[in-house]
Structures are given as structure tokens and as C-alpha cells.
Amino acid sequence: MLSDRESRRALIATVAQAVIDHADELTALDQAIGDGDHGINMKRGAEAVLADLDSLADKTLPEGLKGIGMALVMKVGGASGPLYGTFLMSLGKALPEEGGAEDLVAAFDAALQAVMARGKSHPGQKTMLDVLAPALECLKADPRAPAALSAAAGAAAEATIPMQAERGRASFLGERSIGHMDPGARSSALIIDTVCKTLEATGEAAGT
Numbered sequence: 001m002l003s004d005r006e007s008r009r010a011l012i013a014t015v016a017q018a019v020i021d022h023a024d025e026l027t028a029l030d031q032a033i034g035d036g037d038h039g040i041n042m043k044r045g046a047e048a049v050l051a052d053l054d055s056l057a058d059k060t061l062p063e064g065l066k067g068i069g070m071a072l073v074m075k076v077g078g079a080s081g082p083l084y085g086t087f088l089m090s091l092g093k094a095l096p097e098e099g100g101a102e103d104l105v106a107a108f109d110a111a112l113q114a115v116m117a118r119g120k121s122h123p124g125q126k127t128m129l130d131v132l133a134p135a136l137e138c139l140k141a142d143p144r145a146p147a148a149l150s151a152a153a154g155a156a157a158e159a160t161i162p163m164q165a166e167r168g169r170a171s172f173l174g175e176r177s178i179g180h181m182d183p184g185a186r187s188s189a190l191i192i193d194t195v196c197k198t199l200e201a202t203g204e205a206a207g208t
């Protein structure tokens with residue numbers, strides 16, 4: 001999976017650029033139920049990744065994921081930096097170097113557990129976990145179905161709208177958090193969608 005440097009470089013750059021392009025949308029979501037910095041936080045992380053793009057692409061996929069995760073933990077403030085950082089570091093740690101699609105399922109599972117432990121949270125509380133957990137279920141059903149994964153992640157982000165937040169800043173609003181999409185759920189869906197579309201376009205998703 002992503003064994004050549006150029007495809008890793010292109011994937012990292014495309015995902016980082018998508019985050020930067022959607023920063024205003026993420027900030028607007030966080031203005032509604034948080035403190036309005038989610039787009040800024042995510043953009044800062046994406047810019048840190050782009051600044052280090054060449055050396056990140058030099059690494060194997062697991063090592064590159066760990067490197068991106070560490071950059072996010074160090075450079076991104078707020079709840080989302082450490083949580084996304086934990087996700088990517090755990091994903092990198094759990095992925096074997098020559099891993100295939102099945103290994104990705106187990107690694108994604110381990111990464112999800114790590115975020116839950118770090119955030120003292122679980123799916124159902126209107127957070128990024130409400131996209132990451134259904135994404136795992138989708139991967140378990142078929143680890144080689146990027147279009148289905150994209151669609152599931154998008155639907156899961158939409159499904160956070162009627163939920164009441166029980167974690168993060170949005171939880172301070174109580175019932176008033178109902179009726180808005182969770183910013184972290186949206187950024188997770190955006191990242192998953194961008195990864196899936198990029199892998200689909202290059203034919204990587206159908207491979208091992």
C-alpha cells in the first residue's frame with residue numbers, strides 16, 4: 001500500500017490542501033457550537049505537514065503517518081491536534097510496513113481505541129468519533145471500497161447534526177448544540193473523502 005514515494009507525497013499534499021481549502025467551513029461550524037478555531041487549528045497542522053512534505057514522503061507509510069501525527073500533536077492547539085495526532089501515530093504504529101487492506105482495518109481499529117482513550121470519549125457524543133467509528137465498520141465490511149467509505153463518512157458527519165454534544169467545548173452548550181454538524185466530524189469526513197478519492201483515482205485503493 002502506497003509503496004512508492006510519489007504516491008505518498010501526492011496523497012499527503014492533496015489531503016493537507018483539502019484541509020486548508022475547507023478551513024473557513026470548519027471554522028464556521030466551530031463558531032456555531034465551539035470557539036471558532038477548528039479551521040485555524042486544522043490549517044496550522046496542514047501547513048506544518050506541507051512544510052515537511054519531502055521528508056515525510058521519504059518515510060515508509062507507517063513512519064510517515066507517525067511523523068504527521070507527531071507534527072499535529074506539537075503544532076496544533078485545541079482538542080483536535082492531540083486527538084488527530086494520536087490517531088495517526090497509533091495508525092502508523094499498528095500498520096506493518098508491507099501491509100495490505102486487511103492490516104489497515106486492524107490498524108484503524110487500534111487508532112480509534114487510542115483516540116477514545118485519549119479523549120475519554122466514545123461514539124455517540126457528537127465528536128469526530130461519530131465519523132471514525134462508522135468508517136471502521138465500513139472498512140470491516142469491505143476494506144477495498146473507497147466510494148462506500150467516503151459516502152459512509154459523509155453520512156455519519158451529517159448524522160451528528162441532531163445529536164447533543166457530550167464531549168469537547170460544544171458540550172457546554174447542552175441542548176443548544178443540537179442542530180449543528182460537529183466540526184471534528186466534518187473534518188474527519190473531509191479527510192476520509194479526500195484520501196478515498198485520491199486512492200481511487202490512482203488505483204491504489206483496489207490494490208493490496
Ligand code: ADP
Pocket residue numbers: 030034035036037038039041042077078079080081083118119120121126127128129167168169182183184185
Ligand atoms: P477545541 O475544542 O479545543 O477548540 P477544535 O475546535 O480544534 O478544538 O476541535 C473540536 C473538535 O474536536 C470537536 O468538534 C470534536 O469533534 C473533537 N473533540 C473534542 N473533544 C473530544 C473528545 N474528548 N473526544 C473526541 N473528539 C473530541
Ligand code: MG
Pocket residue numbers: 030034035036037038078169
Ligand atoms: Mg474549537
